[in-house]
Amino acid sequence: MAGINRTFRWLQAQRAKDEPELYDYDATYSDPPAGTRFVTLAEAQSLECNMCGQCCGSHDADTADIRDYTFGGIRKNQWANLNGGEPLIIPLTATGKPRAWREKDEDVDTAPPFICAALGHVEDGTTRCAIWQTKRPPPCDTFPVKEQRYPRDLAKGAYILLNTKYQRLCTWVDMLLCPEDSVFLQWRKSDGTLPNRLTSKQRAYVREVFAEAYRDAYPADDQMMSLSDWRKVRRTEAQWREPANA
Ligand code: SF4
Ligand code: SF4
Known part of the structure; x- marks a missing residue:
């Protein structure tokens, strides 16, 4: 998976060219952003922070706009x-x-x-x-790949969209963590993205998984999928999974 990494310069160049797709994403109507990388937790954790600083403040350095991104609750002593x-x-x-x-x-x-x-x-x-x-x-210690619940939830079959929608220069932007037995890990290319040659059924399944993971990462009404809901969604995968000794 040598191609999985995206450098700070590459991300800056992309940003100058493209609209940030996940801003426009709609879990009911949209396809997953084309550049989404499908990776294991170990692969994600092996990447390095590029020090863009986008998780350390709400200002957009290029436009001086205020991004819709907070630190979370700020305690009274402000650390x-x-x-x-x-x-x-x-x-x-x-x-x-x-x-x-x-x-x-x-x-x-x-x-x-x-x-x-x-x-x-x-x-x-x-x-x-x-x-x-x-x-x-x-x-600061957990963003974006060190949340304590990630290993546990992945082991129980959940997919996890990293919370980097507002960090378009982040090493981990548009990255979906996959359980170790995910068929996406069989289908993906060496850069972690999925190929165009998927069947319409496969594409529909990718779309469903991404939409659910998006709703978990950005819940509109605090309703995250339960792990048993993820098990139901993932039943579809059995038809594509290669036997362990294949
Ligand atoms: S303390 Fe946290 S938010 Fe502040 S610069 Fe350091 S890592 Fe960023
Ligand atoms: S947004 Fe991502 S790449 Fe940028 S400083 Fe934060 S963790 Fe590092």
């Missing part, structure tokens, strides 16, 4: 204990101006856009975290 007593994770107004912490910032459902005081920018367009070598808030 000042990790930043010499000064607030580390700072809420922003809707127009991108730093503001004081409010109680509803702590709630993940009403969390505001943010900047992080530890994020430094480098001339080549990448970023550096000033406190990475010491201690970071917990979300």
